[in-house]
Amino acid sequence: MSASTTSAEVLLRASDVTKHYPLRADGLSRHRKVLRAVDGVSLEVRGGETLGIVGESGCGKSTLGRCLVRLTELTGGQVEFDGRDISTLSTRRLRPVRPGMQLVFQDPQASLNPRRRAGDIVAEPLLVHRYGDGAAVRRRVAELFDVVGLAAAHLDRYPHEFSGGQRQRIGIARALATNPKLIVADEPVSALDVSIQAQVLNLFADLQEEFALTYVFIAHDLGVVRHVSDRIAVMYLGEIVELGETEALYKEPAHPYTQALLSAVPDIDDGTVTDEVARERIVLSGEVPNPVDKPTGCPFRTRCPYAQERCAVERPRLTVTASGRHTACHFPLVD
C-alpha cells in the first residue's frame, strides 16, 4: 500500500528464530523426537508496512507470529522490537514493552471471553496497563468502538450477541486499545463470509492509515495476503523459502514452492483476466511432510518438480539473487 519503504526504519527484527517442541519419547527408543515448528527464520518488518506471512497449515506461520511478540518462548535466535532485544527480557521487564505490540486472533469466538461484556473486553488491556481512572477508560473504550465501526449502544452486550464480523471488530478494538505500533494478525478474516471479510480488510487498511500501524498479517489465503501486504514471506516446514515485494513475488515467483502455491489457487475467470496472468497449473504430488521428520537439505525437495541431487544434501539459505529477490533455493526460477 505504501510505496517504497526501503528508507523506513526497522521496527521488528527476527534473527535466526527457532521454536522446537520436544515430543514424548515413544518408550522403545530413548531418542526424543523434536518438532521443528519454526526453524531458523530471519526477517525484518519496517515501520508502517504490512508484512504478509503465507503458507499451508503446519508450516509454522502462527508459531512464528507468537514468537515475534514473545507470546511463546523462543528455542533459539533473537527478536528485536523497536531497537530492544525482547527475546531475553524478564516477564517484568517485558510488561512495559507489551502495549506496543498486540495480536488479533483468527477465531473471535474463542478469543473473546463469553462471560464478559464487549466494553469490558476492550477495557481490559487499558486496566492492565494502568491507562487512567474509570472515566478515562470509559471514554477511551467508546472512542475505540467508534474507530472500529461498532455502535456505542453495544458496549454492554456479550460476544454471542454479535455477528462474526462484529466480534472480529471487538478483537481489533482490544488490540488497538494500548496504541500499539505493531499488530500481528493471525488469520483475522478466514472465519468470515466473503462480504464481511472485505469489510474487515478495509477496516485494517483504514486503521493502518489513520494510526500509522505496522502489520504482520498471517494468512493462508493468497488473495487476501496479496491485497494487504507490501512484502510477503512464504513459509514451508518452518522456514522462509521466499521473501519479497508483493507484486514481484506474485508476478514472477522465484521459489518453486511459491510458484506451485500460486498456481494452485482457483482464480475467478470473469472474462477480464488476460492470458498474461493465466498461469500454468502445477499440481504438487503428495502432501507436506511431517515437521518431526523434515527432509534433509531443502525441505521442499520431496515435492519439488525441479529437485536435483544437491537439494538433498545441502540446505539452501535465504539469499539474494542477482535481480534482488530473496529466496532459499539452489535453483531459483528468477535470476
Next chain:
Amino acid sequence: MPDQPLLDVRDLRVSFRTRRGSVTVVDDLSFSVSPGEILGVVGESGSGKSVSMLAVLRLLTSPNVTVEGEVRFRGRDLLTLPDKEMRAVRGREIAMVFQDPMTALTPVYTVGWQIAEQIRAHEKVSRKAAHARAVGLLSDVGIPDAASRANAYPHEFSGGMRQRAVIAMALSCGPALLIADEPTTALDVTVQAQILDLMRELNAQGSAVVLITHDMGVISQIADRVLVMYGGRAAEEGPRRAVFHGPRHPYTWGLLDSVPRVGGSRLRRLPTIAGMPVAPGSLPEGCAFAPRCRLRHERCEERPVLSIGSAGADVGSGADAHRDACWLPDDDRASLRLTSRSAATDVPDLEREATP
C-alpha cells in the same frame, strides 16, 4: 439439452419449527441437474445451500422440520419414496461428501473396512471381494500404497487423504449423482487442487456433481452451471460463463467484487456488500437481498421471481438459460454494476453493520 434432467427440484421449501415460530430456511427453490454436469452452488453462510441438499437426500429427520415441494430423481419423487427405497437411493445412486471427512468416518474401524461395508450394504458381494474393491477405489483416488493404507484407521490419515477416502467411499457404488458440500474448504490450496482434479475425473466418468461452496474461484474453475443462493432463495442461475462474465444479480456482483484476487490490479479498498448475511427467520417480504442492495427501489418490496431477462432471452431456454431474481432493468445491468461497485468502494464510514 435434449435429455431429461437427472435431478429436478421444484418449489423446495424447508422450514424449522422453533420456539419463536416457524422459520423458513429454503424458500421456493427450484433447480435441476443434467446427467454428467457439474452444478456449482454458491452462497454465504445461512443461504440455505447445505440444508437444501440435505432435504433432497431426506437427511433432515428432525420432527421439527417440514420439507415441501418435489424432488424428482430419475423420474421418482424422492420426498414420497418409502424409507426402504430411499435407503437404496442414498449411497448407491446419490452419494454425499461433507466438509469435514472425520464426521463421515468412524474412528474405530479401518478405512478399508468402512468402504467395504458401504459396498456390502448395497450389493451382494463377499467380504473379500468388497475389500479388494475398497483397495482398488483407494488407489483410484490417489492414495499411495492402497493395499496397506486400507488397513489404517482414519486418524492415521492426513486431512487430504481422509477426504480422498470419503470420496472413494462415495464412488464405491458408481453413483449417478455426487453431492459434495464444501469438500475442499478444510484443505490447503495445493491439496484442494488435487481434490478438484479428482472431482473432474469422476465427472468425466459420467457422474453428475453438485458442488456446494462459498468460494467463487472453485466454482469458476470446475462448474458447468452455477446457482447463486441468498436467504434460502435462488438469486441467479445460469451457465458458468454467462454468470461469471455477465453476472446479473447485485448479490453476485458483490460476491465477485469483494474477493481479493491473486491476479489483476490491486485495490486499496475492496468493494463490499453492506450489512451482513440475512438471518433465516428475518427474511423481508420482498427481495431477500434488498436490505443490503445499493440499487434497491420501490419495486423491491415485491418478491422477484427467477426469470430469464429480456437480454438473456436469446441465450436459450431450459438448462442453458441465464435467470435472475431482480427487478432492475434488464438492458443495462453492466453499467449498473459499475455504478454499484464504485459506490461500494468509496464508503467513507466503516459500513456499520446492523445488529441482529
